[in-house]
Amino acid sequence: MDTADRPLPAVQRAYFYLVALVAIHMVVLAVANLLRVGAEIAMGAPSGGFTGLPFVFNEFNRPRELYREQASLAIALLVVGLPAWVIHFRVAQRAALRSVEERGSALRSFYLHLVVFVTALLVFGYGQRALGLVLQGMFIGANAQFPDYFGLEAEWPARAAGAAVMALTSAIVLGYHVRLSNHDRSVTLIAGRAAGFRQLAFYGLAVIGLFWAASTTVTTLAGIWDRIADAIAPIPGLTAPREVPPGVVVVTPPAPSRDDLLRFQLIGAVPGILAGLALWLSAWIPLQRGLRIATPDGEIERSSVVRKLWIYLVVLVSALAVLLSATIALANVVERILGTPDREEFRNIQHDLGFPVTNLLVFATVWVFYRRVVQADAARETEVERAATIRRLYTYLIATIGLGMFAVGTAGAIGVLGSQVMGVNTHGNGETAAYIALVLVGAPAWGFSWWQAQRRLSDDERRSLPRRGYLYLAILGGVLGMLVFGSAGLYRLLNAALAGSFPLSTWHDIWHFTVDGTVSAAAFLFHLAAVRADRSAQLPTVAQHSVTVLVRASDAAAARARLASALEGQADISLR
Secondary structure (H helix, E strand, O other), X not given: OOHHHOOOOHHHHHHHHXXXXXXXXXXXXXXXXXXXXXXXXXXXXXXXXXOOOOXXXXXXXXXXXXXXXXXXXXXXXXXXXXXXXXHHHHXXXXXXXXXXXXXXXXXXXXXXXXXXXXXHHHHHHHHHHHHHHHHHHHHOOOOOOOOOOOOOOOOXXXXXXXXXXXXXXXHHHHHHHHHHHHHHHHHOOOOHHHHHHHHHHHHHHHHHHHHHHHHHHHHHHHHHHXXXXXXXXXXXXXXXXXXXXXXXXXXXXXXXXXXXXXXXXXXXXXXXXXXXXXHHHHHHHHHHHHHOOOOHHHHHHHOOHHHHHHHHHHHHHHHHHHHHHHHHHHHXXXXXXXXXXXXXXXXXXXXXXXXXXXXXXXXXXXXXXXXXXXXXXXXXXXOHHHHHHHHHHHHHHHHHHHHHHHHHHHHHHHHHHHHHHHOOOOOOHHHHHHHHHHHHHHHHHHHHHHHHHHHOOOHHHHHOHHHHHHHHHHHHHHHHHHHHHHHHHHHHHHHHHHHOOOOHHHHHHHHHHHHHHHHHHHHHHHHHHHHHHHHHHOOOOOOOOOOOOOOOOOOHHHHHHHHHHHOOOOOOOOOO
């Protein structure tokens, strides 16, 4: 290798990129705060906090001195940081231009994508703050009528300008480093830890944006639902006006109406939803495009462990949100069927269904979308076994969640039934309804997933890690349940026997522990039987052995061709 083409030594590479990493963030802070101070002076607004470092200059009684101090710090950061970044990054960049190996180094990828991750979050956070202040200023105004209710900041134009310049500065740095990352990938194959750093950054941004948009959408829709519910069925003592005795005069301070509060909530939610969707789409769409390319780079993306972890994290969270929201909504309905009055103080069925239903709708959309992503990933795989593994992970993940809900609900519902028979029912309608709802939601979730797994049962399925992990996790949960509830029940029994007294409360406790232990034992025995059936049905494993064969030939290609000809027709022997 020519000396000019050699990559930087590892220690030098670490030095240059780490200094460049610190320096570039100094530059971002410096430029953003210089622009902010300029905007505040131009608008005649009091000085705000040092953007990006809110704990610096938190004394606001000396505005002119604050301008000078903050501008001085920003200039100092720029004078020190900009030359440091230019010098160190130029050396690293020249080495990357000379050496393909340097472009694919893990340290370079770490630098590029940590800068991308941090600056993207700065654009995300300060961009929505700037937009939120502008919208509030336009639609809420100075808020002089209800100053204690709405949190509109004084001098909002200057604060919005300060947030906007931070977002703009970060966006410029973000765009430059994304361009460098894409150029590196177009020049050489980025694999190993270097690819892992890139995937961590982009999938992390996608997940943050997705969950931010989803959670903000849920709270917004729940607020709209509550306002509609207030109009249809006001809550006694809360949204409905209280009855005032004759002759009593009640003086209340001016307060915004429910419509005013909802309007303020919607204005505050729009920036969060838009920012979350923008962050998610800007990271997710390029990642998806990379999968479809039939190149080594696309293969790296498809086989990424980081991708699988993030996708299954989204599936897990969204599935839990959907199943728990369905349980809560169903429990509220069942509670009314069991006799709870439809309208109590501070609650009614119209308001109780608001958050769980909106949460279910939003996260069901996320769940369905990423379920299709899992299916598309499995269909895109050229290796049959890897495609099957993707499908199994999803199936057994949902089965695990459903089994837990089904077991808890069954134990609770049977326990409550026994309490009613004994006449010692200490469980309210809400608790009873929750157990019934857990059964009604958990049983189909577990049953359908288990049925799908059994329908595709084969020798490979029985040996698969997802299936074994699910079965042994269920067995472990069953054993722990038997140990805990069995010992608790035995303790109550022995304690009563030694005291020579068996009150009804003791038998009530023993009943609950017995039911819980029995349900645990049922889960244990069911899954133990599945494990034993898998073992008895498995075909004997034939071990693979590597053997070195020496072949006389003019070169390696001729040797491989001669050996392949000799092994022709031997399906159980492969040449590597």
